[in-house]
Amino acid sequence: MTGWLLFGAFVLTNALIYGILALGLNTQYGLAGQANFGFVALFAAGAFATTLAVLPPPDSPEYVGTYEIGFGLPWGAALLVAAATAGGVALLMGLVCLRLGGHYLAMVTFAMAQVFASFLANEEWITKGQFGISPVPQPLRDQVDEASTYIYLYLGLAAVVTLVAYILAERAGRSPFGRVLRGIREDEVAARTLGKAAGAFKLKAFVLGGVLAGLAGAVWVGSIGAVHVGQFIPVVTFNVWLAVLLGGVGNNRGVLLGALLLVLIRESTRFLEGVPFLADLAASNASFLPSLRYVIIGLALILVVRFAPQGVLPERLRKRVQPDLTADESAPVEPVQVKA
């Protein structure tokens, strides 16, 4: 039983991390209409920034291993560092893409993520390349003896960060700032005609998305206590995309749900080992099960775009309620089509 509970905690923590990532992508794409295919770079930036921040410096008593950089910061500060670093990278990406949109934006961001990945892989003095960095101090690890108890504690910490991320994303979306973005997303020329500096708004949303990705990176590193460049591959970006599309583009609660669904889909491939026919195939070919997971992700993307582009929880119309002027959500608006 405890085995199952632990597994559940592990899955939920992953779901929360993907949830924060999905909130970030939802801010860039769902709110501001910018299709970012290089999202994993922001995640990686946050993760490595966190690592550098929390590792003990070489001259300190806690120093372990051959890594030369470390600032020994407490985890609270590390979260801020992660958010700021990823936000900074997002700012760069956003500036480059300012005059692009639609599928060109997607391809350019994809290209930029590849460049960043190249940079991370080559600059081993920062990332330790193919060896990875381990161990990385985990938050509040010394407060608890048992590794299993820590998993539950960490789940709680992750939940707190997710809540903060959710609040940020929701506030941004519901504010007048968010309203302008939703207009820009739909018709940039109309928005400009109505006096809005579209470029500046898009950039800010892009940075906010990056900040959230950075937080996710921090939570990720803390959850395993290690980091490696090989964890930040393109498929991560598309996992996040699936979470957003599945959950409901433009709806923050939706994308959190989408993240949970994503993780459940991924983890379900573990249980396919139980199916006799597949188990034999898996035994004969080491690549079988991991590849199957990607096949399912790929199929899910195709099916969601084709049959359920608005996701499970579509974005809702914001109506005016008399006499108080707070926005009210009633009937769903026509689906936020995945359209360029």
Place this chain on the structure above:
Amino acid sequence: MDYFLQTIVYGLATGAVISVAAVGLTLSFGVTGFINFSYGEILTVAAYTTYALTQAGMALPLAALIAIFMGGVVTFLVARGFFEPLRDRGPLALLITGVGVAFVIQSLVQMAFGGSPKPFPLPLMTPWQIGEVYIPKLQVIILVLAIVCMIAVHALLRYTLMGRTMRAAASNDALAKLSGLNTRRIIGGTWLVSGLIAGLGGVLLASSQGNMSPTLGFNFLLVVFAAAMLGGIGQPYGAMLGALVIGLGIEFGAAYVSADYSQALAFGVLIVVLLVRPSGFLGKPSLATAGGAS
């Protein structure tokens, strides 16, 4: 000096492989209006098909031909099955669908052949020697095959009805429909041609690299896209030019600047091009601005 000449030869060969792949991608974009993200996987499929057939005892040239044919068929089926139903949904929906298809195809290849690199079945070739300079035979053959392909594409576009209607559809889809051209057939034919070219691209790519893994085509996609964009997306002759520039750039970058960052250089070029002149060398300036944001 030898190093320099050698770099040029490698640059031309790399450019040739990119050129073939880029033309295929740009032709499909020109007619259908979206970027086929699963394009790279067709190269992978062709390379592995060649491998599998030669493993079964077939001669390389025949295996390669069948692989090229497979490229066309797979592309056509994918387009009919996955892209066609979504044609009114916009380039981003089709791009994401392409991502999904790419994952499926790549994973199927990996399931069938495993993830570790396999050697591409090339015969042993000794280089030609002119004085002090060694000219690698393989690179020359690749270059020649690529040029033959380019000539064939040129002939297709200029002298066949299909080619002319592809060009018409590329420059104005609405007008093409109005003048009674059967757009669905054109599109189907375009996918077939794009796939055949991709098939050749895959064979050439695997040949030039010597070995292949399931990520062969996927890793190559961005470089191909960069070349196509550089030349003006939708412009086949531009793609050839762009590929040459990028190919030489990568090889010279690797030889004289940094081998680790040579691909990053290609992407850097792409980014700069898209910012400064989104229409590329030969593209029309009105195209590509804002990429369909509004």
Place this chain on the structure above:
Amino acid sequence: MNALLEVREVRKAFGGVKAVNGATFTVAPGSITGLIGPNGAGKTTTFDLISGRTACDGGTVQFDGKNVTGNPIHKLSCAGLVRTFQIPRAFQRMTAWENLLFSGTNHPGEGFWAGLISTGSSRRREKEVAAQADEVLTFLEIDHIANLSAGSLSGGQRKLLELGRALMRDPKLIMLDEPFAGVAPALTGKIAQKLVELREQGMTIVLVEHDLETVMRLVDHLVVMHMGAVLVAGDPSVVRTDERVLEAYLGGAHV
């Protein structure tokens, strides 16, 4: 009186086609000016040039005493020059209400930080903008569509919403691109009446129109364009009988 808008020799060519070829005219404050001309005369392109949507190949645009040639669209809008589109560009996925709120000016809540932390000044401004939106809805007599998504509105309602959004900008000058196109006759009369009311309140209006009957009755000043340039400008009753204008309209249709 100084002109509010001065367009001088603006030019724009697309490829080989000279869409606008040296157009010059002025707009006096507090007037309704009509910009008419046969198809292809360059009226909408001129609108695009003035509002900053398209860059001029040459010529100048002066607004409110300042040279605004080539200014970005949003800057011009903030300076008080707002245009509407022939085919209304309302945000379909928002309600009419939200479309109006969107258009509010000088809103601290649209800032990044103020967006995240709802500040007092942001909430105050939101109330003001909401009150203004209420006024606009009442003025245009479209209160009942407030909570409908813009995508579900009728053609006429969309036209009114388009006008409403422009009004939310507290403009000095509104440029209306074919406000009566595709609108039922009853609604045409209403829109025309509203425009007159706006003029009474001091608004300056420029409109492009094909519906010559309505335009003749509505405008104080008429500018006729032909082949990218201004053919004749002046009082409607004088312009309508000008031979050049009659010729431009191919001699058949009366003006």
